[in-house]
Amino acid sequence: MIDDGWKGKALHELSPEAWESLCDGCAKCCLHKIEDEDTGEILFTSVACRLLDIDRCRCTDYANRSERVPECLQIRDALDHPQWLPSTCGYRLVAEGQDLPDWHPLIAGRADAVHRAGISIRSFAISEEQVGCVEEHVIEWLR
Ligand code: SF4
Numbered sequence: 001m002i003d004d005g006w007k008g009k010a011l012h013e014l015s016p017e018a019w020e021s022l023c024d025g026c027a028k029c030c031l032h033k034i035e036d037e038d039t040g041e042i043l044f045t046s047v048a049c050r051l052l053d054i055d056r057c058r059c060t061d062y063a064n065r066s067e068r069v070p071e072c073l074q075i076r077d078a079l080d081h082p083q084w085l086p087s088t089c090g091y092r093l094v095a096e097g098q099d100l101p102d103w104h105p106l107i108a109g110r111a112d113a114v115h116r117a118g119i120s121i122r123s124f125a126i127s128e129e130q131v132g133c134v135e136e137h138v139i140e141w142l143r
């Protein structure tokens with residue numbers, strides 16, 4: 001059964017379970033980003049945080065992420081600056097009053113839907129530990 005505990009609600013009204021379920025598991029928020037000094041535009045790169053398990057798109061030390069990676073994006077804070085989140089992010093979509101896409105696990109009914117649809121970073125990300133210059137890995141989202 002589709003969990004629709006998020007429907008028709010503002011993000012601050014969600015239960016902790018409904019809040020967690022909005023994450024589609026894409027791990028795009030764990031990619032390094034660069035801010036263009038001239039335009040203020042946020043550019044995403046294919047370089048993933050060193051704590052990310054790229055194949056599973058999961059943080060390997062979620063409980064201690066803030067201590068280990070001080071620049072780790074806090075989603076509630078990031079929502080004040082939506083451009084720091086990808087346009088497909090479930091939190092951003094709901095905050096902007098949009099519907100979740102059909103590949104979102106809550107709609108598709110399966111956790112791996114985000115990978116099958118090619119939305120997650122699993123197929124292209126590289127760990128920051130393998131990269132010299134992050135600026136050389138800027139990407140453009142197709143969706
Ligand atoms: S970008 Fe949004 S939906 Fe994707 S993993 Fe991060 S918080 Fe979850």
Ligand code: SF4
Nearest residue numbers: 030049052059065072
């Ligand atoms: S610390 Fe964990 S949650 Fe934060 S960016 Fe790195 S992998 Fe993602």
